[in-house]
Amino acid sequence: MLTKLLTSLPRSILCLGIFFFLHCQRAHSQDTASVSQVRSDTLQPAADTLHPSDTLKPKKAPKKSQLKSKVEYAAKDSLRFDIKNQKVHLYNNANIKYEDIELQSGYVEIDFPKATVHATGIVKDTVGDTVQMPEFTQAAQKFKSNVMNYNYNTKRGYIQNVFTKQDEGYLHGTIVKKMENDITYLKNGWYTTCDREADPHFEFKFGKAKVIPGKRVITGPAYFVVADVPIPIGIPFGYFPSKSGRRSGIIVPTYGESASRGFFLENGGYYWAMSEYTDLYLVGDIYSHGSWAIKPRLNYRYRYHYSGTFNMSYANNKIGTQDSPDYSKSTDYSIQWVHAQDPKARPHSTFSANVNIVSHNFNKYNPVTNTEAYLSNTFQSSVNFSTSFSNTTHLTVNFSHSQNTLTRTIDITLPYLTFSVDQFYPLRKKNRAGKIRWFENISTKYNLEMQNQYNTTDTTIFKKQNWWNDMQNGIRHSVPITGTFRVLKYLNWTNSILMNDRMYLSTIRKQYIPSSVAGKDSLVTDTIHSFANAFDANVSTALNTRLYGMYQFKKGPIVAIRHMVTPTVSFTYTPDFGSSFWGYYRYADNDTNSNPQKYSIFQGSLYGSPPPKKSGLVAFSLSNNLEMKVRSKKDTVTGTKKIVLIEDLTFRETYDLAKDTMKWSKFSISGYTTLFKSLRIQYNSTWDPYARDSTGHSINKTEWAAHRRLLRLDNTTWDVGLNYSLSSDKSKKKKTTTKGTPQERKEINDYYDYYIDFDIPWSFNVAYKFNYTKTWNSGNVKRVGQITQTLGFNGQLNITPKWKITLNTGWDFTSGQLAFTSIDLYRDLHCWEMRFGWIPKGAQQSWNFSINVKASVLQDLKLNKKKDFRDYVQ
16 A cells, blocks of 8 residues: 555655655654755656665556646745645745746645645734735736635636736636636626725726636626725626737717817727737717817838828817807818838938828817927928938938918928939049149039929919919039148138039010000010020139137136137139020010110029129138136046137128129128027127118218218127026936837827826926017118017926926017916826816817826726817807
């Protein structure tokens, strides 16, 4: 009998059993063994033969072990082997691993003949609480329970008071049966997305349920419980998807009532997971007063190749009822397309798109995603393809669109093409040796630009006939030849020849149509549709250098002040392309043939006309840069810090040798600098060296001769911009990084008003812009100053770790009142979240309140209340 018992045990247990059996017989004459301080061991399947021991060799072949794989087990306190009943008892932090199964518990009992495992927690002596509850893991499944029984051969289990996670949800069950196909049956349980194991904030309670891991949770009749309070809301059955990844399904709409549009269902429809690369949101709105909208959105992503989003909205808005005085009707549309190519997909070519086309009333009658979209009246689009050949030749093809919703103008460029050849040195040998000769520094390159423009309005873009006759198109070739040489060691001498050729498909002709009234002949412009080109060229030479001056301080916080001056003298000669030889300029004669009007046949063309007169411009410029070096304790290497006082201050003047009179141009001064890292100042002004007549026009008389001064201020512009951010010490010390994937960053930018960042306890930003311009009025009688100011500020404050307030506002200096203002309140409710948004005044005046479950699996479990901006009387 003993031999039969021993032969049925695995080899490792047999060896341990023999040792403990002999030890106990000698010491205590007992048939059980107790061992402390045992940490781990391994159970192996029974072998065909046992260890060589003649006295233990069975007379018959051993029975096949019921273990199919290796069992690894460990216990912190002790192991106890019951050899008679073939059981092992593990105490305190017991851990067992068998195939893809892992069990952790305070107490575990393994019954080898039955191939079962029984696990429970252990009771603390001092407190009396039960700790180290069983935790069972098999593949992706994980259970927590009070009592667990499991058969590791049939892979069936009987569990009491279970707690397990299913995708985004959590299941609680009083009694659970686990089947061999991983399907689980629960009795008297509840489903929630709250991760609190005890007393979740909400749950759906049910009598029975079936769990298919990775697919779904199906329950019988269930009712809703919030904070342990049953809500009189019941459902005949529950269906909770637990499949990870995307899945198709119905999008439940938001319901409510609008004062101006009636009862509504908003953002309801269907989500279609078309493939692993593409999905489609097809949602819409419908209102009882007749308004409706459809809003499809297509997302696509091919990893390491490209990604993008196509978003469209078409709405038929009816505000009020037809018999009401404030009734209005509007049909609006919006088309948005964003496409980005992965840089690794095609290193030598890229394709990108950023399309944003809206009707002029879309942002007025339809909700927008962020504040910036609402405040904008200019929208631009671009679709671009670029490629290069041998890294020296580049081709770009672009479509662009610009739209102003106030003026309702639309400018379309299709296509805009550029082709260029990088700078190269034609006179240099490939296998050159020795010094570079002067002529080997001569370089050239080639640029081609071609475009086709169409300017229209959103009311006529699809209605105008023969619209192609209104298009403007042209081609421009440009070939510069340049040579740069060093003169007297410190001077840079640059000589260049620039040749341009413009090609057009149409020109104009002007003529006077005789009238019966003398002097009232009408000037008529005709368009000639034929190919024509215009050539021009100029020759220039320039000489420049850099001069440095420095003053050092022996004492005080200032170490040194450095002044850098860059003087430049240049000469540019342009032939007379306005002569009759070229045929670019003509005269329109009237009936008296007096004062004929000279015009260019390329007037109004995309790339303009060649210069009408000969010129020989001598240009002088003087650029200045002023920097200061101060002592700084923060710099441990040099002990100093550089501060830029004036980034650039440039003086310019030209003198035209080819003119007969008024050869001097207006003297210009321009400069800019940045102070304190946030205050930017720009200055521009022009000064006229010639006097003015009574009509405000410059005359051939210098200011010195007329008023004993060299120059007269003609116009001036000051631009001051301040952008100052202040935040908590935590955000200052935190290293600035860019969060998330490119797609996540794009979603944050598109929906910035709804982005919550709890890493910054508080922050505040002020943006101020000041512009002062003083120019001559329309009658050139006097100079008039105009001031334009804008002020905006926004901030966010975490009242507590769960509360956040966000404010966006500004000041309108023209009207003397607050600009667009929005106040948003957010509350983190653990597994729920609450939002309140309020725009107190203006065209977007509205408020909205929402409370919803965070988990996407229950995204339709929410409460929304709002008063839309369309419900206010405008």
